[in-house]
Amino acid sequence: MAITCSLLSRLTNGTIPEKTTTPISRPGQAVSPPPKPSEEPSNSDFYISRDHSSALVKLDLPGAPFRSGQMSSVLLNFTFTSDGHHLVLNGRIFALTVPNPSVPARLEVLQIPSSVYLAPFAEDLHYRDSVLGSTLKANLLLDYDFRFQNRDDPNIRYYNYHPVLHVNIIGCLALEDDNSPYVLLDAPSQRTVVISMRDQSVTNSGDPRRNFTIVSVQLLPRRADYRATEPSDKSCSPFSWRCADIEDPPWYEVVWQAHFDELGRIGSLRWRFLRFGSCVNHFVSLVPYPVWILVAVGIVWRLFGLRQAEVDTEPDPEKPLL
Numbered sequence: 001m002a003i004t005c006s007l008l009s010r011l012t013n014g015t016i017p018e019k020t021t022t023p024i025s026r027p028g029q030a031v032s033p034p035p036k037p038s039e040e041p042s043n044s045d046f047y048i049s050r051d052h053s054s055a056l057v058k059l060d061l062p063g064a065p066f067r068s069g070q071m072s073s074v075l076l077n078f079t080f081t082s083d084g085h086h087l088v089l090n091g092r093i094f095a096l097t098v099p100n101p102s103v104p105a106r107l108e109v110l111q112i113p114s115s116v117y118l119a120p121f122a123e124d125l126h127y128r129d130s131v132l133g134s135t136l137k138a139n140l141l142l143d144y145d146f147r148f149q150n151r152d153d154p155n156i157r158y159y160n161y162h163p164v165l166h167v168n169i170i171g172c173l174a175l176e177d178d179n180s181p182y183v184l185l186d187a188p189s190q191r192t193v194v195i196s197m198r199d200q201s202v203t204n205s206g207d208p209r210r211n212f213t214i215v216s217v218q219l220l221p222r223r224a225d226y227r228a229t230e231p232s233d234k235s236c237s238p239f240s241w242r243c244a245d246i247e248d249p250p251w252y253e254v255v256w257q258a259h260f261d262e263l264g265r266i267g268s269l270r271w272r273f274l275r276f277g278s279c280v281n282h283f284v285s286l287v288p289y290p291v292w293i294l295v296a297v298g299i300v301w302r303l304f305g306l307r308q309a310e311v312d313t314e315p316d317p318e319k320p321l322l
Helices: 002-011 269-286 289-313
Strands: 046-048 055-060 072-080 087-089 092-095 107-113 138-149 164-174 191-199 212-221
Touching (some): 046 212, 055 191, 055 212, 072 212, 092 138
Antiparallel strands (some): 072 107, 087 092, 164 191, 191 212
16 A cells, blocks of 8 residues: 555655655654655656566657647557567557558547656556546547668568667647647747657568567657648649558558548559449448349349340251241
């Protein structure tokens, strides 16, 4: 019980005091007062779990609006799939040979005041529960660019693989307010999240036994020559199959959420084919199965009738011509 109260005291910045017991008074000894909780707890920007399978990052977004003019931050929860093959960000498969790189991850995050302290990241702690005493919550949809060292291409086999992921948040949109404007996050003071990983199995990157862990987390400043991109910087030709940023998987390095839906890059040739197929499937699903059975029987009957008519009109070779 004492350990629990002590932990709550540290997580709530002393709002919940530690439980203390009344000191035993002995003759000739003065009763010392109970110790006060620390007034300056460490405001860490990230925590890595003990087994290095997860990392919780608090990233400040100087340009993102928040209530009452407070500084804004978001929580990024990096984990792995249960088999250790893919990197997951806030519940979505994000990197490390994702199954469908033609559809980049939709990144929805929890927005919090920058003044909120992170709780120690226990293995069973969900990222939404890691903020204590915070009632000002808003969901954000984030645009981002991300790059790997080495390239995250499933066609390439790496040995003794130590991938490094760089994630830069470039835009945001509030999900709970339909009238909220889109915000371009171009502040030079914003930082980039760098996640260093390693494959514990020491096999190649395509081996089913691969099992990744997080080695370190860094929050690095943007480059001095950083130039903010905008959605209009990347057009999409209707004759391009994917409108990809690079020629190999994962195809895209800059992800503007307005450019993608569940089928991939909006406006690309691939997207048009998939949309047409989706419309056909939707139309088929609207018609009851008995109707399709009757249509099929009608088509077969019609074809049989045409064939029978051709047979009836063919001349009999044994019958003399007049």
